Amino acid sequence: MNSIETAACAFREMGCDVLCNEPMKLHTSFKIGGCADLYVTANTKEQLACALDYIKKNDIPLMFVGNGTNMLVSDKGIRGVVLRLGGEFCDISLVDDTTIRCGAGALLVAACRFALEHSLTGLEFAYGIPGSVGGAAFMNAGAYGGETKDVALCCECLTPNGEFITVENKDCDFAYRHSRFSDSGELVTEVTFKLEKGNAEEIKAQMEDIMGRRKDKQPIELPSAGSVFKRPEGYFAGALIQECDLKGCTIGGAQVSTKHSGFIVNIGDATCSDVLDLVAHIQDTVLREKGVQLECEIRAVGDGV
Ligand SMILES: Cc1cc2nc3c(=O)[nH]c(=O)nc-3n(C[C@H](O)[C@H](O)[C@H](O)COP(=O)(O)OP(=O)(O)OC[C@H]3O[C@@H](n4cnc5c(N)ncnc54)[C@H](O)[C@@H]3O)c2cc1C
Numbered sequence: 001m002n003s004i005e006t007a008a009c010a011f012r013e014m015g016c017d018v019l020c021n022e023p024m025k026l027h028t029s030f031k032i033g034g035c036a037d038l039y040v041t042a043n044t045k046e047q048l049a050c051a052l053d054y055i056k057k058n059d060i061p062l063m064f065v066g067n068g069t070n071m072l073v074s075d076k077g078i079r080g081v082v083l084r085l086g087g088e089f090c091d092i093s094l095v096d097d098t099t100i101r102c103g104a105g106a107l108l109v110a111a112c113r114f115a116l117e118h119s120l121t122g123l124e125f126a127y128g129i130p131g132s133v134g135g136a137a138f139m140n141a142g143a144y145g146g147e148t149k150d151v152a153l154c155c156e157c158l159t160p161n162g163e164f165i166t167v168e169n170k171d172c173d174f175a176y177r178h179s180r181f182s183d184s185g186e187l188v189t190e191v192t193f194k195l196e197k198g199n200a201e202e203i204k205a206q207m208e209d210i211m212g213r214r215k216d217k218q219p220i221e222l223p224s225a226g227s228v229f230k231r232p233e234g235y236f237a238g239a240l241i242q243e244c245d246l247k248g249c250t251i252g253g254a255q256v257s258t259k260h261s262g263f264i265v266n267i268g269d270a271t272c273s274d275v276l277d278l279v280a281h282i283q284d285t286v287l288r289e290k291g292v293q294l295e296c297e298i299r300a301v302g303d304g305v
Contacts, residue, residue: 004037007060007081014050017041017086024073024082024302027065029130031223032272033073033302036082043087045164048189052162055081063301064187066135067107070225074302075272085134089189094118098195099153104134104188108141111193112207121198122151127207128214130226134188138181140174144210148191149174156190157181164189177230177297219257222265228279229262229294237294238262244285251278272305 004020011018018040024033042048055062061080065071085105092102092114100120102111112127125146129136136148137155154168165186173180181188214220229237241247241261249256253270256278257263264275283294 003058007054007058008038010054011038011040011051014054015043015047016051017043022082024068024077027082027084028068028071028073028225029223030072030225030270030275031266032075032270032275033071034075034077034272036078038081039084040081041084041086043089045088045189047087048085048089048158048187049162051081051083052158052187055083056160056162064134066104066132066138067130069130070135070139070298072225072272072275072298072300072305074300074305076303078302083187085132085187085189095192098197099192100195101190101192102133103190104132104137106133107131108133108136115193115195116200116203116207119198119200119203120195121203122146122195123193124203124206124210128211133191137172137188137191138179139177140179141177144213147174149179151193151195153192153194155181155188155192157186157188160185217260219259219263219265222257222267224257224263224265225298227262228264228282228296228298230297232292232294235290235292236262240286240290240292240294241282244282244289246282246285249278249281251281254278256282272300272302276300276305 008018008020021035022039023035025031042051063082065082065084089103089105092106095101108126108129108131112123115123125144129141140148152169154166156166158164238261246256247261248258252274253268254274255265255267257265286292286294
């Protein structure tokens with residue numbers, strides 16, 4: 001048995017769900033990406049702690065994944081373990097009248113619906129962001145005037161040393177599409193949101209309005225990873241790209257969306273290389289013609305990228 005098969009057996013004995021040689025294109029909203037050696041789902045804190053201990057002791061490369069909606073995975077895949085949170089990490093519960101606790105594996109959209117069911121306002125901005133709660137904390141996801149940092153009271157995370165700690169909002173280093181988790185190697189396991197009592201009808205209307213605006217403006221019918229570039233100071237990436245006549249520009253199966261120039265869509269069998277080539281072409285053109293350096297918001301991960 002090779003070391004990957006041995007590791008797969010060990011994770012299964014811990015109770016984790018394990019997929020070997022798993023195509024990442026099945027787990028990313030871009031529908032792009034080669035195989036992960038091991039795609040492991042930890043369903044309980046105990047499984048998670050045991051799995052991380054094994055990974056550390058055996059020096060196995062590790063990558064966390066949420067819902068795969070901000071990732072561009074290499075065509076060569078990902079070596080080692082891709083770790084995802086399932087089971088009890090998808091629970092959402094009420095802590096008190098205005099506070100909810102969400103496992104990091106829960107979808108942000110589920111957290112928004114839970115808040116609505118309890119007439120709690122504050123999370124409406126996040127309705128339609130297709131990531132997990134953990135991914136939202138990691139990215140400080142935001143939209144329509146709101147950001148995760150505005151409502152996250154604290155995050156529970158597992159440190160690389162295997163310790164569960166609680167990080168208060170002020171210590172999360174939240175900034176535009178960035179948090180301390182972007183650099184710390186900590187795995188977010190839970191986020192507590194502080195919301196306010198609101199009117200369910202009004203909350204629902206706002207969520208529907210936001211979803212409607214997304215459907216009108218964003219190419220959500222095609223695979224993508226959302227906005228490719230961060231918003232440059234004083235500009236909008238989509239407008240700059242459009243002004244450079246790059247709307248519809250296509251390399252292989254990757255295309256600058258004809259609906260929203262800030263998105264790259266997979267119009268059929270796009271590879272990671274297609275997307276990276278298109279990203280480089282956009283960056284070069286916008287820098288040359290507009291003098292603005294566009295920085296990627298999507299995270300290119302895996303072998304050789
Ligand atoms: C159609 C579409 C629309 C989008 N609209 C928006 C938008 O309006 N606003 C916005 O901000 N984003 C948007 N996004 C991007 C994306 O949904 C967000 O960035 C989201 O927060 C990513 O969450 P995820 O769970 O999918 O993370 P993933 O893509 O799985 O991971 C992203 C990064 O977070 C890390 N990570 C994930 N989970 C954890 C965890 N528990 N602990 C530590 N690290 C973790 C991963 O290692 C990776 O580096 C959009 C994407 C799509 C496809």
